[in-house]
Amino acid sequence: MNPFDCSGSPRHEEPADGRCPWSRFTSWLECVCVVTFDLELGQAIELLFPPDVKLTEKEKTTICYLSFPDSYSGCLGDTQFSFRLRQSVGRRASRSREDIYNRDAPVTLQKEVSHFCGYVYFRQVKDVTVKRGYFQKSLVLVSRLPYTHLFHSLLQIIAPEFFEKLEPCLETVCNEIDQWPSPVPGMTLNLPVMGVVLQVRIPSKTDKPGGSPVRQTSSENLLPFPTLLPTVHELDLFRSFQSVLIHLQMLWELTLLGEPVVVMAPSPTVSSETVLALVSSISPLKFCCDFRPYFTIHDPEFREFTTRTQAPPHVVLGVTNPFFIKTFQSWPHVVRLGEIRMTGDLPKQLKVKKLSKLKILDTKPGIYTSYKTFLHKDKILVKRLFKGFQRKRPSEVQSAILRRHLVELTQSFIIPLERYMASLMPLQRSVTPWKTPPQIRPFSQDEFMLTVDHTGPQLTSGLRGDWMGLYRKFFKSPNFDGWYRQRHREMSQKLESLHLEVVCDADLVGWTRDKSEVEIVDLVLKLREKLNKAHRQQLQLKDGVSDKLETFILSIIRTLPGDLQTELRTH
Incomplete structure (x- = not known):
């Protein structure tokens, strides 16, 4: 019996627990697409789950183009890569469930608000039964979660089976995902799919950056035994980064400063992995510019990104089409990657070249830029990684060394900013119940610069160079603006929480005894508005604060005349 009706939609039973259909599924994935090559239409969506997913035609078209490697890539067999696309204007605001997740997740792993992340498993094999001579199909997971490792691991389980059995297999998988618990920061979850149980821990913003790897939790009653994913x-x-290790400092600075960078790679896999590695290199700082792990000339933003009438935008693009060499000649930083070559027993390192050399059509691998780093290279790190490579140290260990170095470098840069930002917070004793919370002092770049000599990065980092110049340049970047807005919002919410807690401990009943009805009504309305705001922003209040204030509001309303009581209860 075909599990699909004539429109290709799967039958999905109403959940017995009363929740909305596909609600758990959509906490992980926006949808699952199957993109195929049609001789007349080109790339086309063959299947879409859930059947009622709200994608615009523009989004569907963009997903189609981003789900196939460029013809220049020549990808035979199975290929995995990632993409990111801007969602259409006019979508409704995120639901409170997403707000709660984002409140507790690290800023680098929050759900995307205006973009979708795509995870692709593409298969191209010779097939004499097809007119073009090749079977070409992509299975694509579309999500707002930047869980690259989890979703590519998931694709490795389901895609080979799907390409053998097609539709019925995919319906089963989607129903299984709809039974998964929602991602909750700090929780370890068991996620069953196709006879495998993936065990993952969802990172929390309270985790220590660069902390120890995840360990398997006991699951005696769980069969089959879970497969632990050490990271999502x-x-x-x-x-x-193995071909650019000696230029790691430069790439970190370009990413930190939100400089326009184009990564030209031989395949979508290399393109997307390199762009995502660059973006993650400044973690735990959030990369607040745009980035596209795999970008094509069919993308709706192609003209916006390639116009020569204005400076290139703050974006990191990953491309594979040689056409882009000509298109991006005006861009200040181009990383041209080739196949990894060896010099003796070490990966050959790319050279930094002048931008003018990019005009040659058969551009050789290299980093084309005139950028001069503010900080010196860390030669000790490079030697350690090279030695590890020669001794055949596992790649995951090499990556851990690299990640720890980058986290420590970013923290050395950001901690003085965090320390200065904390000094702008009003003192707790200045928060009183009868006045609005005091304001956070404005950020002064000049004032901050005066602190760098005594409390700057040189206290925690051995790297020498022009830290002051790096800060000045950083202040002009979208990454500073994004960091500052996030910290200011968190501090404002902390002040709101402190104020509510102080109000809760005040003698509110005593205050109302000699006050007029107008003043009492005004207090009730203000308290109610503060509580509503706290609920909207999901402020973390001390236990009992919200309940105590609700009880006080109700008891005060009862002391007022009947008409006022009715008015306030319906307000």
């Missing part, structure tokens, strides 16, 4: 998001940094 981390990449093999060493694999991505």
